Amino acid sequence: MFKLLLIKNDASRTYDITPITESITWDSNLSMMSAMEFQVIWVDMERFFPKNPCDLGDVVMLMEDDEEVYRGIIVTEGRSGRAAINYTVYDYAWYLGKSKSVYQFNKIAASDAISKILKDFGMLIGKVPSMNTPIDEIYLEKSPAEIIEDILQKHERRTGKRFNAELRKGKIYFDEIKDLVVKGTFRLADNLGNRDVMSVPLEADRTRTIESMRNRVKILIEREDSQYEIAASVQNDSLIKKFGLLEDTYKIDAEDAAKAREVARILLGRLARLQETNTLRLMGDSAVKAGRLLDVNEPITGMSGRYMIMTAKHTVSNQIHTMDLELVLPEEVK
Structure with missing residues (x-):
């Protein structure tokens, strides 16, 4: 059972707004911020209907069976005549x-760089794992989110390790994606057992392409005379023979020259392959989020194997929970 709670921004009162709420949707992607939208039924006869307590800046918490699913701030209110009032909520990474x-x-x-930024902006830290990539950079007029994303990309290119950042219960966590395997389950009724969401896929679409394939990677280093040298x-x-030459180049710092071949190998492993963009509509499980890995076996489209969830959009309407997922092969995410 889902419940939507509203906490006034001065913490003076908490309301259960589930009875006046229509559908609820929340989504996540491979950025730190996630969003939620909900609609509040509105009539101009408050003596016959509960008053709407929602206002900009209030905190909204979505609960499922007493477990927190989402927490964020109301940032936008949309009204159109007597239609339901639309609210947009962002989690604290919005700041x-x-x-x-x-x-x-x-x-x-x-x-250390990531932790400093988060602390400077008052973010509660759940986990920032050790990342030893040295950051020697000046960031001007960049948002904290952009800076953190750039630091993560630098670490990924140096080590091949990819991290997912997300907020859980008001704290931010960074987890290595290879460890985030999820198996979604659902129950048709409280008196029935859990079933695998893949047992009854509602919709499935699959697209395969070589458009973004690269089968040769060169690593460049800039020397002191502003000349570039191919370091690796x-x-x-086999892919060049089958599909023709598709090349890409990347520049790294001169001090990282010793790692050039390893960087090239990591990038080639990600790029030298067919790309897939797939979508699935399934019964919902709140644990299924962007950045997770999901094992798929969908015989109609031929999807089979472990995929990364690029986006996950959840919808709850009349307590029926469904989700729409965009999936790619893990190595394709840049």
Whole structure:
């Protein structure tokens, strides 16, 4: 059973607004911020109907069986005549995207740089794992979210490790994606057992393409005379023979020259392959989020194997929970 709670921004009162709420949707993608939308039934005869307590800046919490699913701030209200009032809610990472700041890091560890930014902006930290990639960068007029994303990308190119950032119960967590395997389940009724969401797919679409394939990767290093030198070049000969040469180049710092071939190998492993963009509509499980890995076996479209969830949009209407997922092969995410 889902319940939607409203906490006034001065913490003076808490309301259960479930009875006056129509459908609820929330989504996540491979950015730190996630969003929720809900509609409140509105009539102009308050003596016959509960008063709407929602206002901008209030906190909204979505609960499922006493477990918190989502927490965020109302940032937008939309009214149109006597239609239901639409509210848009963002989690606390919204603040990281709306501010602009300046940071200068002098070869400090990536995890230390990220932790400093989060603490400066009052974010509660759940977990920032050790990331030893040195960050030697000046960030001007960038949002904290943009800076953190750039730091994560630098660490990924150096190590091949990809992290997902998300808020859970008001705290921000960074987890390595390879560890985030999820198996969605649902129950048709309280007196029935859990079933795998893949046992009854509602809709499925699959697209395969070579448009973004790259089968040769070159790594460039800039020397002091502003000349570029090829530090490493790796290729997949079988894919070149089958599909033709598709090349990409990347620039790294001169001090990382020793790692050039390893960087090239990591990038080629991600790019030298067919790409898939797939969508699934399934019965819902709140644990299924963007950045998770999901094992799929869908015989109609031929989807089979482990996929990464790029986006997850959940909908609850009349207590029926469904979700729409966009899936890709894990190595395709940039």
